[in-house]
Amino acid sequence: MTADDSELRELRASVREFMAAKSPEEAVRKLMDSEPRFDPAVWAQAADQLRLPGLAIPEEYGGDGFGPVELGVVLEEMGRALLCAPFFATVVLAAQALLASGDSAACARHLPGIAAGRTTAALAVAEDSGSWDPALVSTRAVPDGDGDGGWKLRGRKSFVIDGTTADLILVVARTVAGPALFAVDREATGLAAEPMETLDATRAMARLTFDAVPATLVGADGAGGRIMAKVLDIASVGLAAEQAGGARRCLEASAEHARVRHQFGRPIGSFQAVKHKCADMLVQVELAEAASREAARLAAEGAAEFPVAAAVAHACCSRAYMFAAMENIQVHGGIGFTWEHPAHLYFRRAKSSQLLFGGPAVYHERLLDRLGI
Amino acid sequence: MDQDMQDFAAEVRRFLDAHVARAPDRTARPWGEGDDSMAYFSSLPPEKEQEFVRRAREWQRIRHENGFGWITGPVEYGGRGLTAVHDLLYDAIEAEYDVADTGVLSVIGLGMIGPTILAHAQPQVRERWLPAMYRGDAIACQLFSEPGAGSDLASVATRAVREGDDWVLNGQKVWTSVAQHSQIGLALTRTNPDAPKHRGITAFLVPMDAPGVEVRPLRQMTGGADFNEVFLTDVRIPDDHRLGEVDGGWTVALTTLMNERATVGSEGAGPVAAALSPDHLSALMRATWTWDDRALRARLAELLVDAMATEHLNARALRKLRAGTAPGPEMSVSKLMYGQNLTCAAHFVSDVLGPRIIADTGKWGTYAWTELLLATPALRILGGTEEIMKNILAERVLGLPKEVRS
Numbered sequence: 001m002t003a004d005d006s007e008l009r010e011l012r013a014s015v016r017e018f019m020a021a022k023s024p025e026e027a028v029r030k031l032m033d034s035e036p037r038f039d040p041a042v043w044a045q046a047a048d049q050l051r052l053p054g055l056a057i058p059e060e061y062g063g064d065g066f067g068p069v070e071l072g073v074v075l076e077e078m079g080r081a082l083l084c085a086p087f088f089a090t091v092v093l094a095a096q097a098l099l100a101s102g103d104s105a106a107c108a109r110h111l112p113g114i115a116a117g118r119t120t121a122a123l124a125v126a127e128d129s130g131s132w133d134p135a136l137v138s139t140r141a142v143p144d145g146d147g148d149g150g151w152k153l154r155g156r157k158s159f160v161i162d163g164t165t166a167d168l169i170l171v172v173a174r175t176v177a178g179p180a181l182f183a184v185d186r187e188a189t190g191l192a193a194e195p196m197e198t199l200d201a202t203r204a205m206a207r208l209t210f211d212a213v214p215a216t217l218v219g220a221d222g223a224g225g226r227i228m229a230k231v232l233d234i235a236s237v238g239l240a241a242e243q244a245g246g247a248r249r250c251l252e253a254s255a256e257h258a259r260v261r262h263q264f265g266r267p268i269g270s271f272q273a274v275k276h277k278c279a280d281m282l283v284q285v286e287l288a289e290a291a292s293r294e295a296a297r298l299a300a301e302g303a304a305e306f307p308v309a310a311a312v313a314h315a316c317c318s319r320a321y322m323f324a325a326m327e328n329i330q331v332h333g334g335i336g337f338t339w340e341h342p343a344h345l346y347f348r349r350a351k352s353s354q355l356l357f358g359g360p361a362v363y364h365e366r367l368l369d370r371l372g373i
Numbered sequence: 374m375d376q377d378m379q380d381f382a383a384e385v386r387r388f389l390d391a392h393v394a395r396a397p398d399r400t401a402r403p404w405g406e407g408d409d410s411m412a413y414f415s416s417l418p419p420e421k422e423q424e425f426v427r428r429a430r431e432w433q434r435i436r437h438e439n440g441f442g443w444i445t446g447p448v449e450y451g452g453r454g455l456t457a458v459h460d461l462l463y464d465a466i467e468a469e470y471d472v473a474d475t476g477v478l479s480v481i482g483l484g485m486i487g488p489t490i491l492a493h494a495q496p497q498v499r500e501r502w503l504p505a506m507y508r509g510d511a512i513a514c515q516l517f518s519e520p521g522a523g524s525d526l527a528s529v530a531t532r533a534v535r536e537g538d539d540w541v542l543n544g545q546k547v548w549t550s551v552a553q554h555s556q557i558g559l560a561l562t563r564t565n566p567d568a569p570k571h572r573g574i575t576a577f578l579v580p581m582d583a584p585g586v587e588v589r590p591l592r593q594m595t596g597g598a599d600f601n602e603v604f605l606t607d608v609r610i611p612d613d614h615r616l617g618e619v620d621g622g623w624t625v626a627l628t629t630l631m632n633e634r635a636t637v638g639s640e641g642a643g644p645v646a647a648a649l650s651p652d653h654l655s656a657l658m659r660a661t662w663t664w665d666d667r668a669l670r671a672r673l674a675e676l677l678v679d680a681m682a683t684e685h686l687n688a689r690a691l692r693k694l695r696a697g698t699a700p701g702p703e704m705s706v707s708k709l710m711y712g713q714n715l716t717c718a719a720h721f722v723s724d725v726l727g728p729r730i731i732a733d734t735g736k737w738g739t740y741a742w743t744e745l746l747l748a749t750p751a752l753r754i755l756g757g758t759e760e761i762m763k764n765i766l767a768e769r770v771l772g773l774p775k776e777v778r779s
């Protein structure tokens with residue numbers, strides 16, 4: 001299903017209104033110091049009132065069947081508001097991994113709960129190096145020997161977004177056939193989760209230890225590489241939308257401040273060094289929005305150019321957000337460097353997002369790879 | 374695409390198929406084959422230049438005879454009365470064919486001056502010049518810049534003084550592209566030295582063969598001479614060649630400048646397209662054994678990210694136009710990025726080539742890149758410098774306070 005322009009505008013307006021009410025700066029600050037790092041009541045409202053978790057999940061699995069374009073609008077708004085919620089982990093990473101696995105039984109088991117907002121989920125790929133390359137995974141999976149098709153996982157995962165709170169954990173682990181995807185229940189015996197201290201306080205991350213943890217194979221044995229390639233493309237675009245939203249907010253904050261703050265008897269925005277800084281931010285933000293929205297559109301169309309566009313969106317939005325977040329502090333001067341001002345929250349989110357999937361060196365090579373270079 | 378557009382596209386293809394061959398895709402051409410030219414500006418010897426202009430006029434005439442000379446223009450002046458979307462569609466299809474380069478007519482004359490004449494000239498002047506321009510007979514130039522008025526365009530000093538039914542113009546214009554081929558020029562002149570500078574300007578259409586108009590070529594850093602100085606000495610212009618009100622020329626200038634921003638940066642095809650093509654650039658890296666140089670690969674990726682994001686921006690502007698919404702700041706951003714992307718590409722390529730770009734070994738695809746390299750500084754200046762474009766973005770789009778100006 002695809003929304004037309006006016007439906008997209010309506011969606012944006014209602015999500016923005018929801019964010020203004022439920023994720024103002026005070027709420028973000030309170031949540032980033034609490035455990036869990038989200039408000040279950042707000043999460044339930046996002047599901048019941050706006051049906052956000054199920055927006056881009058197919059109707060056969062209890063969702064509303066919209067696609068990456070609509071999801072992008074929601075993520076832009078969440079990125080603007082620095083929403084603390086398990087949305088990215090559950091809906092973008094885990095749900096997309098289930099869909100990419102092509103395992104309809106696993107989808108039927110888990111997606112309805114996700115769509116309804118009852119189940120939160122996480123995707124555990126990276127280990128201590130932080131790399132999302134499934135070929136580098138050392139966590140192992142072995143058949144549990146009971147003859148019931150069960151597996152046992154052993155190893156350690158890091159940087160698992162919302163890993164301490166997720167009800168369902170999808171894990172990439174190595175079998176004799178290569179990397180594969182497994183589902184693990186939060187209550188499973190042998191699973192330990194501890195929160196990690198994070199650069200971006202608004203995005204919770206965990207370290208998970210698996211000591212012979214019972215797990216179910218999702219998709220084919222050895223298909224983990226293929227599944228993750230798909231997931232990373234679509235997750236890059238989701239992240240890009242969040243980044244574009246955050247960058248736009250930084251630009252707006254700078255422009256607002258440059259209009260009202262006076263020095264030397266005139267608004268600082270009339271000084272060309274400041275004016276051009278803001279214009280440079282605008283250029284980056286316009287490019288970022290174009291790159292992430294076009295990539296989402298190509299994904300929705302199933303276009304052959306999508307993987308290239310996804311890599312472009314990730315690189316372009318990562319750079320734009322980091323640039324906007326840095327210059328935003330500069331335009332705000334001393335205020336921007338204080339703990340009280342929200343500018344640093346965007347700076348932290350921008351840097352953390354830029355490096356989440358490996359950082360510039362990795363995504364440059366991903367782009368060249370997608371182009372066959 | 375809806376039915377109307379599909380019919381139009383089919384008609385365009387029938388026309389082009391009947392008159393020209395399909396072009397080889399320049400961005401996908403095999404390395405080492407064909408022409409390796411990377412010229413943005415021409416640097417042809419005079420006879421070749423004349424031939425180039427003749428071919429441009431000829432192709433414009435054929436377009437016009439077949440109803441594609443002025444797709445958005447009013448029917449009464451030989452236009453087709455269709456939308457900007459039809460125009461863009463035509464351009465996109467024509468780019469697949471091997472047609473003569475008509476930039477000498479279209480970039481300034483048809484793209485900027487034509488719409489200004491349509492909006493501001495008196496009926497007999499529109500009748501006299503518009504069909505001639507869109508038929509390829511009259512080339513037009515933009516007589517705006519002066520030695521003392523570049524970014525600060527409202528400082529023009531060329532004087533126009535009324536004498537009976539005529540005006541007499543005296544002054545000097547500079548950097549005037551294609552003036553050497555032009556039949557008319559749109560000039561900004563000062564008619565009221567006492568009024569605030571924006572309010573004392575009047576615009577005139579100047580026949581370039583009028584007595585007292587002298588065009589002197591200026592050699593550019595590329596070696597060619599695409600732009601000129603134009604001296605106006607007691608040039609008599611009838612009052613009916615005035616555009617807009619007396620002292621109201623700034624409004625006329627704004628029409629031209631708005632169209633200028635839409636024109637520059639939208640040149641998709643042409644030899645320089647290869648400079649941003651992944652296939653072409655990776656072939657260059659293979660040919661120079663720099664294929665696995667990690668630093669160069671990272672720069673290549675950065676360059677392609679910007680080039681592709683700019684394409685996405687253009688695609689979005691086009692989609693907005695199709696949906697009937699006015700595009701936002703996309704065009705200005707796109708113009709800025711166009712200059713920057715080509716600049717990055719030229720420097721990337723020169724670092725890949727190393728010493729091979731500093732002297733001509735005769736090898737295909739090496740020294741030819743100097744043509745692009747030497748053109749890039751102009752792209753940051755012409756049609757409004759980067760600094761001026763940034764002022765416009767900050768003030769008009771972000772609402773920042775105006776610069777302090779005298």
Ligand SMILES: Cc1cc2nc3c(=O)[nH]c(=O)nc-3n(C[C@H](O)[C@H](O)[C@H](O)COP(=O)(O)OP(=O)(O)OC[C@H]3O[C@@H](n4cnc5c(N)ncnc54)[C@H](O)[C@@H]3O)c2cc1C
Pocket residue numbers: 272481514515516517518520522523524525547548549550551600751754755756757758759760761
């Ligand atoms: C290839 C080419 C073709 C051209 N063709 C035409 C043509 O056909 N017709 C025509 O009329 N003109 C033409 N121009 C002229 C062009 O529009 C001007 O060169 C341009 O507007 C800059 O003016 P200037 O050269 O006088 O530089 P200046 O205005 O003197 O600027 C010099 C430097 O100062 C900076 N600067 C000036 N004012 C400000 C400010 N307020 N804030 C910050 N920085 C500022 C500029 O950005 C620039 O970097 C052409 C130029 C080139 C290079």
